[in-house]
Amino acid sequence: MTDAVETEPRHPVLNVFGRIPATLTMIAVILAVGVVFAGLWSPFEDNPLYEPVAYGLPALLEGRWWTPITGTFFVNHPLVYVFTIGSFVGMGYLEFRRGSRVALAYFGVGQLFAIFAGALLLWLFALLPWPWAQQEALALDVGPSGGTMACLAAAAGLLNAPWRVRAWAILLGFSAVTLFFWGSLSDLEHALAIGLVLFVDRSLRFQRTTVREQRLIAFVSVLALLAIDVLTFLVPTDGPFGHTDARDGSLIDLAIDAVIILIIANGLRRGRRWAWVLGVILGSFNVLTGVVLVGLMFVPGASIESSVGDPSVAIAQSAIWLGLLVYLIWVRGAFRARRKATIGVGDEPTLDEVKEMLRSHGGGTLSWMTTWGGNSYARTSGGIVAYQKRAGVAIVLADPLGPAASRSDSVSELIAMAEGAGLIPCFFSASEATKDAVPTTWRNIVVADDTIVDLPGLEFTGKAWAAVRTSINRAGREEVTFRMTRLRDESWGVQQQLRAISEMWVGDKGLPEMGFTLGTLDEAMDPEVRLAIAVSTTGDVEGFLSWLPVYGEHGKVRGWTLDLMRRRDGGFGPVMEFLIGSSAKLFSEEGAEVMSLSGAPLAHDYPPDAGAIASLSDWLANMLEPVYGFGSLHRFKEKFHPRYETMYLLFRDESDLTRIGAGLTRAFLPDATLRQFAGAGVELVRGERD
Structure with missing residues (x-):
C-alpha cells in the first residue's frame, strides 16, 4: 500500500500558461530572434539581412521561396514588438479553447494566405494605372501579423453573444480604416487574413443579433466615421486613393459634420426612424460622391482637386459609408422607435386592474410593491408587468403578474417591447422563474436573498x-x-x-x-x-x-x-x-x-x-x-x-450596467439631491476609515 501524495493546486495563471504552449513558444522564438539579430533595440529594416528574409511580391518573383517562413519571425522596428506580442492574445485564447493544433493551423494558414494572396492582388492591381498598387508591389514586409490577425478573428468567433458580433465589428472596422487610409502592405495582409476567417468560419451573423445590438453597431459605426474625420484632419494619410496632409481642410466644416453625425448617432442608438432616414441619406450622398470621384480619376484632363480638395479621404470614406449603408438597409427593422413610444399591448392598465390581477392569480413576496406610486404598467398578451422608466432603462420590478403559465411569455414580450421603444430592459429582484424565462445569453447578478x-x-x-x-x-x-x-x-x-x-x-x-x-x-x-x-x-x-x-x-x-x-x-x-x-x-x-x-x-x-x-x-x-x-x-x-x-x-x-446603475439609483432615490449624495459619500469614506 502506498501513501497518496498530496500536491498543492497550481496558481490559475500557471494553469492558463500550461494550456497555451504553442503561443508561448511562438512568442519566445520571436523574442529570441529579436535578441540574436538586434531587432529588439535597432530597426531591423535597416539590417542587411532584411531583404533576404522579408516576404512580398518582389521576393516571390525573384525566387526567394523561403521568405514567407523566415519573415514570420522578424519584426521591422523595436516599437512594433509591443503590438506584435500583444496580438498573440487571439492565438492564446484560441489555443486555450480549442487546443494547440487548431491554433497553429489558423496561424499558419492565415499567415501564408495573407502573404500569397496579398502578393497576387498587388501583381494584378499593378497592371492598372494605380500608383498605390504599383508602389506596394515593390514593398517587402516581415512579421507574424497575418497569422495573429487570423487567430484574433477565429477567437472572435468563439465569444458568446453579443460580444462575438462586437469583436467582429471592431476587427472589420480596424482593417477597413487602416487599409483605406494608410494602405501599407501589412494593412492589406491584415484585411485578407481577417476576410479569410470570416469566409471560412461564418460566425458573423448580423441577422441573429438582437434589435438593441443592431442599433449599437450602427451607433458605434457612425461614431467611428466621425473619429475617422477627426483623425484624417489631424494626421496625414497615404492610402490606396492618394495622400493627404495634416489639417488639410476646413475646421468649420469638420465641426458642422461632427454635430450632424453626433445627432444621427444618438438617434440610431435610441432606434429612431428619423435618424435612420438621415443616416441613409447621408450615406447615399457619400457613396455617390465617392463613385463620381473615382470616375473622374479616369477621365483624361479632369481636375477634381480644385473643387473638393484631395479626393483620397472622400473616396476612402465613401467606401466605408457603403458598408454602413448596406448594413442600415439590412437591419432597417431595428429603427422604428417613436419618441413617445409606450410599452404594452393596448391601453396602460389601471392600478385597480393591477390589484385585481394580484388577487386573482397571486404573486410573489414583492408583488404588492408593484402597486406603489412611481410604477408604470405594460399589458402583455397574458398578464401585466410593472416597471419604472429611469435613465433610458425599463426597470421591471419583481416578476410579471398574471397566470403562472403566461409569465414566461410576458417576460419575452416585455423585452421586445422595451427594445422596440429604445429602452434598455432589465428585471430587478426577479425570481428563479423569471431568470429561466429571459434569453440564455442574458447575464444575472444576485441582488439579495429573500x-x-x-x-x-x-x-x-x-x-x-x-x-x-x-x-x-x-x-x-x-x-x-x-x-x-x-x-x-x-x-x-x-x-x-x-x-x-x-x-x-x-x-x-x-x-x-x-x-x-x-x-x-x-x-x-x-x-x-x-x-x-x-x-x-x-x-x-x-x-x-x-x-x-x-x-x-x-x-x-x-x-x-x-x-x-x-x-x-x-x-x-x-x-x-x-x-x-x-x-x-x-x-x-x-x-x-x-x-x-x-x-x-x-x-x-x-x-x-x-x-x-x-x-x-x-x-x-x-x-x-x-x-x-x-x-x-x-x-x-x-x-x-x-x-x-x-x-x-x-x-x-x-x-448595460452603467445605464442600469444610474436608473436604479434614481428609482431608489428619486428625490435625492447632489448635496445629499455628497453627504452620503463623506459618510462612506468615514466608514471605510473605521
Missing part, C-alpha cells in the same frame, strides 16, 4: 429561538404591548408618533427614504397593509413594522412581507425581535403560510468560486454599511431561521 419563514406549525421552542422568547418575555415584564392594526385606523396622535420615529431614522442617514422596493408611511396607509405596533404603558410607540399582503390564487392572502422597520431611540431594546416574533405567531394562528422578512441587498452568501461578482458585492456592502446597514440587517434576520430564495438583477450584458 428571507422566508414558514409559518405552519411555528413554535418558538429550543435554544435557537432563545432571543425571540427572551424579547417576548421581557416585553411582558415591562408591560410593552403588541397590536396588529392598520395605519389609517390609528389616531392622529399615534400617526404623528410614527412619523416622528420615521423622520428621525431618515435624518440619521443623510439621504431621503429609499423607494422602489422600500416603502414609506405613505405606502403603509393602504388599507390592505397591516401595521404591527409596540406600545409602552405610557402610550409611547416603541417601534413598528408594516406588512404587505402576499396573495395566492382566488383572492386568498397566503402570507405577509415585511416592509418598514422603525424603532424609537432610547426605547424598548429588543422591540424588533418582539414585533416580528409576535407578528409571526399571529399570522400562523390566522393560517398564513409564509412570512417574508424581505431581502437585505448586497448581503448574499456567495460560494467560494463566485469570482469577481462576489468580490464587488462584498465591497459595495462594506461601503454602504455605515449608511444603510444592509449587512447588519441580514444578520438580524438570521435570528428567525429563515430559508432563502435568491433574487436577481437580470440584464442583457455588461455594457
